Amino acid sequence: LAKTTQPISMDSYEGQEVNITCSHNNIATNDYITWYQQFPSQGPRFIIQGYKTKVTNEVASLFIPADRKSSTLSLPRVSLSDTAVYYCLVQPTFGGATNKLIFGTGTLLAVQP
């Protein structure tokens, strides 16, 4: 399973755009990149998933360069409620339901007023 590296913490202010970068140098051809968000005392929640280039949904964008060795989660105009830990994971695309998710350290995003 590919190992991921991301900053331990980041600080931001309300209304700013936040970009969290994750390194996954050993990503395999059939791996997807997935980001999860976790609030204190809750289970992680799926944010976005992508394979290459750019993916956008209602809450975030995910940028993946051509070599796929890194990815950047972009959160537009963050608010206080976006304060959470963000995890970047890589997982096989068609590995079936038995593929286990291994979490890295995650990035604690603290949004200030």
Added chain:
Amino acid sequence: GAVVSQHPSRVICKSGTSVKIECRSLDFQATTMFWYRQFPKQSLMLMATSNEGSKATYEQGVEKDKFLINHASLTLSTLTVTSAHPEDSSFYICSARGPENYGYTFGSGTRLTVV
């Protein structure tokens, strides 16, 4: 979307007793579920993979006799912490992969406190 329900959300027990945590997939069948443990300010650590109708697969260093996993149906997996001790106090989270290529869904977690 896929929903995973975990119960109880928090439990306090005395040292030496056992505690059972339930994880249910509400609107899909999950032949495989995963159990994680999370200590304060740390990441999720995978404990075991729960397989419906067969034995669970435990990660290295996790005591299978202490953390009993039962996956008797396609929608229910249980984790029993046997002879609990204060060091077992932690946040336990289950997960399952949704139908087809749906992503992984996590339960809301169980805060276990052993006194």
